[in-house]
Amino acid sequence: MNISSLLSMISGLALAGGSAYVAKDYIEGQAVTGSPEGPALVEVVVASQDIAFGTALTAQSLTTISWPAEARPAGTFTSFDTLLPDTGKPPRRARRAIAQGELIRVSKVSNFGEKVTIVQTLKPDHRAMAIKVSAETAVGGFVTPGDSVDVLLTQGRGAGLKTVTILQNVRVIGVDQDANQETDQPGVARTVTVEVTPDEGQRLALAQRAGTLSLTLRNQEAAAEEVPLESISLNDVLRNVQVQQPEPAAEPARRTVLIRRGTEVSETEIR
Structure with a gap:
């Protein structure tokens, strides 16, 4: 292989590599520019475990998950501050059973120190x-x-x-x-x-x-x-159900004749 052919091959490889690099940058730039931004998220409080009716809320029974801000249900909590009591103060309690992973809502928990009974x-x-x-x-x-x-x-x-x-x-x-x-x-x-x-x-x-x-x-x-x-x-x-018993069938009439032999009398059926 002469020098001119070798130079031509090296130039072609360099040109191809540069084209591929430029194309890659262009595609990635288009993807970033054209992709819409994701929805804004907010942290909401959920139960980290099953909480029985009347049970006090604790830090161990609560956790947070990300939730679309626009779809956040009314009455939910975004932090533990409004759910957990200050030191030495009475807690909030579950007004109904709350399943693990369920959103903690105002209607499901009592006020601080409020008595929870079946009336609620x-x-x-x-x-x-x-x-x-x-x-x-x-x-x-x-x-x-x-x-x-x-x-x-x-x-x-x-x-x-x-x-x-x-x-x-x-x-x-x-x-x-x-x-x-x-x-x-x-x-x-x-x-x-x-x-x-x-x-x-x-x-x-x-x-x-x-x-x-x-x-x-x-x-x-x-x-x-x-x-x-x-x-x-x-x-x-x-109640007794009266069952009509069928009447027995009448016996067919018999035809007989009397036979006298001296002083003896006998009866014989005619078939």
């Missing part, structure tokens, strides 16, 4: 009322806070015994002294506290004095509307 979980214009129950009347102890039940009244004696459903789709807010809706362990209770309207509370109070109350557990995914139900009596349960 009631719907507007509703009341909390306790019912005396046993293992037999409370679905064997499988009723837990957060469940929905129907309330049945049984009264009377003997053949006059009857049962009627007086309330449907009633929310259970407490079992004995437990109002934690995360509870899933059954247990035999003596009282169950339910959420009722004032009118339902009056009916429930009368029903407790009139007879025995029983609870039936509803499917959480079932329709919530009430279905009219009539009362049922013991006679309805024990």
